[in-house]
Amino acid sequence: MQWEVVIGLEIHTQLSTQSKIFSASSTTFGNEPNTQASAVDIALPGVLPVMNRAAVEKAIQFGLAIGAKINRKSIFARKNYFYPDLPKGYQISQFEVPVVEGGQVTIRVGDQDKVINLTRAHLEEDAGKSVHAVHGMSGIDLNRAGTPLLEIVSEPEMRSAAEAIAYAKAMHSLVTWIGICDGNMQEGSFRCDVNVSVRPLGQKEFGTRREIKNLNSFKFMEQAIKYEVQWQIEQIEDGHKIQQATVLFDTESGQTRMMRSKEDAHDYRYFPDPDLPPLVIDEAWIERVRSELPELPEAMQARFQSQYGIPAYDAATLTSSKAMASYYEATVAAGADAKLASNWIMGEISATLNREERDIADSPVAADALALLIRRVMDGTINNKTAKDVLKKMWEAGDSADAIIERDGLKQESDTGAIEAIIDEVLAANAAMVEEYKSGKEKAFNALVGQCMKASKGKANPAQVNEVLKRKLD
Amino acid sequence: MTYTLKQAADLLAAGKTSAVELASDYLARIEGAQGALNAFITVDRELTLAMARKADASRAAGNAGLLTGVPIAHKDIFCAEGWKTTCGSKMLEHFVSPYDAGVVERCTAAGLVTLGRTNMDEFAMGSSNENSAYGAVRNPWDRDAVPGGSSGGSAAAVAARLAPAATATDTGGSIRQPAAFCGVTGLKPTYGVVSRYGMVAYASSLDQGGPIAQTAEDCALMLNVMAGHDVRDSTSLEMAKEDYSRDLNQPLKGLRIGMPREYFGAGLAADVAAAIESALAEYRKLGAEVVEISLPRTELAIPAYYVIAPAEASSNLSRFDGVRYGHRAAEYTDLNDMYEKSRAEGFGWEVKRRILTGAYVLSHGYYDAYYLKAQKVRRLLSEDFQAGFGQCDVIAAPAAPTVAWNLGEKGDDPIAMYLADIYTLGVNLAGLPGIAHPVGFGANGRPVGLQLIGNYFSEARLLNAAHQFQQATDWHTRAPAL
Numbered sequence: 016m017q018w019e020v021v022i023g024l025e026i027h028t029q030l031s032t033q034s035k036i037f038s039a040s041s042t043t044f045g046n047e048p049n050t051q052a053s054a055v056d057i058a059l060p061g062v063l064p065v066m067n068r069a070a071v072e073k074a075i076q077f078g079l080a081i082g083a084k085i086n087r088k089s090i091f092a093r094k095n096y097f098y099p100d101l102p103k104g105y106q107i108s109q110f111e112v113p114v115v116e117g118g119q120v121t122i123r124v125g126d127q128d129k130v131i132n133l134t135r136a137h138l139e140e141d142a143g144k145s146v147h148a149v150h151g152m153s154g155i156d157l158n159r160a161g162t163p164l165l166e167i168v169s170e171p172e173m174r175s176a177a178e179a180i181a182y183a184k185a186m187h188s189l190v191t192w193i194g195i196c197d198g199n200m201q202e203g204s205f206r207c208d209v210n211v212s213v214r215p216l217g218q219k220e221f222g223t224r225r226e227i228k229n230l231n232s233f234k235f236m237e238q239a240i241k242y243e244v245q246w247q248i249e250q251i252e253d254g255h256k257i258q259q260a261t262v263l264f265d266t267e268s269g270q271t272r273m274m275r276s277k278e279d280a281h282d283y284r285y286f287p288d289p290d291l292p293p294l295v296i297d298e299a300w301i302e303r304v305r306s307e308l309p310e311l312p313e314a315m316q317a318r319f320q321s322q323y324g325i326p327a328y329d330a331a332t333l334t335s336s337k338a339m340a341s342y343y344e345a346t347v348a349a350g351a352d353a354k355l356a357s358n359w360i361m362g363e364i365s366a367t368l369n370r371e372e373r374d375i376a377d378s379p380v381a382a383d384a385l386a387l388l389i390r391r392v393m394d395g396t397i398n399n400k401t402a403k404d405v406l407k408k409m410w411e412a413g414d415s416a417d418a419i420i421e422r423d424g425l426k427q428e429s430d431t432g433a434i435e436a437i438i439d440e441v442l443a444a445n446a447a448m449v450e451e452y453k454s455g456k457e458k459a460f461n462a463l464v465g466q467c468m469k470a471s472k473g474k475a476n477p478a479q480v481n482e483v484l485k486r487k488l489d
Numbered sequence: 490m491t492y493t494l495k496q497a498a499d500l501l502a503a504g505k506t507s508a509v510e511l512a513s514d515y516l517a518r519i520e521g522a523q524g525a526l527n528a529f530i531t532v533d534r535e536l537t538l539a540m541a542r543k544a545d546a547s548r549a550a551g552n553a554g555l556l557t558g559v560p561i562a563h564k565d566i567f568c569a570e571g572w573k574t575t576c577g578s579k580m581l582e583h584f585v586s587p588y589d590a591g592v593v594e595r596c597t598a599a600g601l602v603t604l605g606r607t608n609m610d611e612f613a614m615g616s617s618n619e620n621s622a623y624g625a626v627r628n629p630w631d632r633d634a635v636p637g638g639s640s641g642g643s644a645a646a647v648a649a650r651l652a653p654a655a656t657a658t659d660t661g662g663s664i665r666q667p668a669a670f671c672g673v674t675g676l677k678p679t680y681g682v683v684s685r686y687g688m689v690a691y692a693s694s695l696d697q698g699g700p701i702a703q704t705a706e707d708c709a710l711m712l713n714v715m716a717g718h719d720v721r722d723s724t725s726l727e728m729a730k731e732d733y734s735r736d737l738n739q740p741l742k743g744l745r746i747g748m749p750r751e752y753f754g755a756g757l758a759a760d761v762a763a764a765i766e767s768a769l770a771e772y773r774k775l776g777a778e779v780v781e782i783s784l785p786r787t788e789l790a791i792p793a794y795y796v797i798a799p800a801e802a803s804s805n806l807s808r809f810d811g812v813r814y815g816h817r818a819a820e821y822t823d824l825n826d827m828y829e830k831s832r833a834e835g836f837g838w839e840v841k842r843r844i845l846t847g848a849y850v851l852s853h854g855y856y857d858a859y860y861l862k863a864q865k866v867r868r869l870l871s872e873d874f875q876a877g878f879g880q881c882d883v884i885a886a887p888a889a890p891t892v893a894w895n896l897g898e899k900g901d902d903p904i905a906m907y908l909a910d911i912y913t914l915g916v917n918l919a920g921l922p923g924i925a926h927p928v929g930f931g932a933n934g935r936p937v938g939l940q941l942i943g944n945y946f947s948e949a950r951l952l953n954a955a956h957q958f959q960q961a962t963d964w965h966t967r968a969p970a971l
Contacts, residue, residue, distance in 0.1 A: 054587065054588050058808040058812055058813070059568070059586070059588070059814070060568060060574065060581065060586075060689040060690075060808070060809075061567075061568045061586075061590055061685075061686065061687040061688050061689045061690065062686070062687070063685060063686050063721060063722050063723065063724075065720065065721060065722075065723050065724065066723065095803075095807060095851075097807065097810060097828055099810075099812045099824065102808060102812075103807060103808045104804070104806075104807020104810060104812060105804050107805055123797065136532050155812065155813075196792070215744070224846060225749050282852050282853045283855075284803075284848060284851035284852055284853075285851075286800060286804070286851050286856070286860060289692075289693035289694035289724075289801055290690075290693050290721050290724065291724075292723055304900050306645070382688065
């Protein structure tokens with residue numbers, strides 16, 4: 016039987032505000048436990064929440080960025096359950112009326128574009144952390160309690176692990192792009208819950224879903240989904256029914272395991288929080304946020320194609336992060352050819368950054384330095400191969416392309432006389448190859464070009480070598 | 490010697506007494522009456538005298554305000570830095586608050602001296618003060634009688650002249666009913682006028698702090714201190730500072746007092762009805778006009794209240810889990826066992842009953858039938874009041890159907906206890922202000938209180954009416970023999 020996979024995501028993004036969503040405590044990550052926990056955060060008797068408008072503003076930014084409806088009036092609700100890292104015994108969240116409703120995002124898998132619709136995005140507070148095995152006991156760190164979260168819920172419209180990853184990456188890129196989340200997955204700033212079900216291809220009704228909780232890397236997400244899909248298919252094919260459940264992904268074993276079944280599911284007893292009046296967002300606020308919104312990736316991608324004449328693939332890659340996009344634009348602005356700049360950034364620059372696990376914003380070769388290097392290729396001073404070596408040196412030493420070319424004598428030989436002399440020498444020394452070529456072996460020509468380049472120590476202009484060699488042989 | 494708030498303030502201003510002297514005198518009275526009345530949960534002589542000395546010092550330095558050095562008592566529901574704040578519960582038996590509630594902060598800033606922390610029904614749940622983990626409070630007028638609740642300690646303390654005034658809270662009548670039972674004056678302000686920050690939450694959408702004192706004038710002075718916007722409470726109203734005593738001396742001529750017929754029918758005890766009738770006659774003499782009105786859905790207030798308040802309470806009290814502070818069971822096997830034992834041991838029966846009721850009405854499948862329905866009723870009750878205020882300026886009602894009942898009388902019958910709240914619940918559900926003031930005595934010499942209900946933000950008018958009544962009568966000056 017052919018199976019179809021159905022996936023929907025709930026993504027918890029920590030909003031990068033200075034202070035918490037309902038208290039004035041700092042949201043900084045990694046400080047000593049409980050040093051960022053005020054009376055409100057530890058839920059002393061009598062304390063009350065006060066809405067942080069900065070968090071609301073970030074939710075509005077997100078809503079506008081995905082073309083969603085911003086509810087003019089949304090409601091905070093209490094989600095009641097007991098857990099030691101939940102100081103009030105309830106989480107303040109939004110239930111019936113979220114701040115953001117609808118919206119969509121376009122993802123690309125292979126060379127296929129697909130629009131994914133969003134259900135909603137709502138504001139809520141994060142819980143603290145249970146720290147286990149401290150002197151054989153459990154501890155509670157409430158530094159994170161009350162950190163603002165925007166929970167982004169998609170429609171179940173993804174049909175493969177690849178689509179789910181593409182969606183998660185698109186969301187990650189978007190929230191970091193508009194600056195509402197630092198996107199740091201290791202620190203838990205961006206966490207995904209993935210709802211997975213399978214159904215016979217062509218069946219209309221959804222299968223029973225299981226929710227994989229708290230995935231904090233794209234790699235684990237992919238592994239988890241693939242394992243889960245396989246597991247569900249096997250279960251059904253073995254004649255079992257899938258039970259609705261929440262599962263965890265064990266990164267050690269690569270398997271998902273059940274955390275709780277539907278029978279143990281909490282009744283959260285949601286009700287509107289009487290401590291917080293409805294969140295009212297007026298037109299003026301929305302318009303101000305709209306006017307301050309940066310150019311969004313999709314719009315920028317279209318502009319890159321038309322303004323720089325680069326292919327869609329290049330435009331998509333270059334707009335995968337704001338830092339890369341601005342690096343690219345700065346490179347072109349400093350005089351580099353648009354397509355050459357794209358090639359260099361997607362190629363050598365990205366590869367080196369990846370290898371060194373660095374962000375493009377901290378690239379040792381700045382955009383204008385790269386542009387100069389590209390210009391030296393464009394004006395024939397060096398060839399492409401030499402340029403790669405020069406870049407390596409620039410990367411290590413921080414010198415300019417010109418300084419390295421000058422110091423190492425890498426200037427390309429374009430003098431026809433000098434090139435002819437080299438070619439004559441090579442032809443004389445490789446009579447056998449010349450014969451092969453003349454007897455029809457085209458490959459021999461390339462070998463001769465290689466010999467010429469070698470003889471010139473890589474400095475000869477390859478185009479010129481080609482041209483002169485051809486003239487002399489034919 | 491005992492004083493009203495105003496008298497104490499005047500004596501201090503005239504230099505005829507000091508804050509330390511006043512505090513010492515009242516502390517002695519409290520000590521003397523504690524065995525008989527049990528009106529206080531915590532008294533801390535050193536903390537009190539330190540505040541008094543500070544008040545005297547600031548008066549000596551010429552920085553005294555109107556009430557600097559005047560002693561008052563705080564209901565044990567308001568967090569106060571350095572004071573045990575038990576909220577009448579074993580759960581918070583050893584909880585010393587690290588911070589001040591908005592109300593406490595304001596009182597301290599005004600130079601008021603804290604005499605102690607008054608007894609109350611556990612987490613403000615109760616109408617008799619018998620639900621305190623620290624023992625019942627006795628009514629100073631008749632020690633076999635309850636003082637009312639949940640602010641029974643505050644009302645009894647003021648009635649027995651153990652404090653010139655006390656802070657209190659009112660979620661379903663918890664200021665007005667004990668004020669009536671103890672023969673003192675109590676004001677429940679419009680929801681949002683007094684900050685709830687630092688006031689241990691029972692039912693957040695209904696809780697409201699207010700004063701209990703001997704006179705309406707003192708209530709006005711207290712409200713001037715207690716009221717005001719607090720950015721730490723999102724339900725606190727942003728409004729200009731008001732002088733609640735500004736209209737005290739306005740004549741009542743032309744005041745239209747509405748008598749809702751539903752409040753004066755079956756169920757109202759004859760002794761209470763008689764005292765209320767004489768009070769209304771007095772108001773007529775003062776120039777007011779009494780008109781009959783109707784609040785047709787009055788009886789729905791009881792089921793609506795006993796759905797909404799427990800629902801909010803069940804969630805508000807979840808923080809008392811034994812993890813971070815408060816009572817934790819001595820022995821337990823795992824996390825759930827710790828929760829269960831700590832809460833089973835820390836909470837009393839009425840609190841448990843309301844938590845269970847609240848969790849039930851919010852649970853899946855019952856939410857619409859109970860919680861949502863109750864919210865609809867709440868809106869209808871508000872509409873009834875608005876229709877009523879179309880015909881009158883203030884509404885007169887009994888504060889309770891009977892005078893104070895005997896200790897233990899309704900102990901086994903929570904429903905009977907709930908039904909006794911019929912005249913006060915609607916005001917909280919609608920968020921309106923109400924005042925109760927003494928108007929005589931009923932059976933066994935137990936006090937009767939009249940309740941006046943005003944439209945939103947009409948505190949000054951309610952205080953004006955009660956003050957004019959008190960200028961013409963002396964019920965409020967009667968004190969029980971200690």
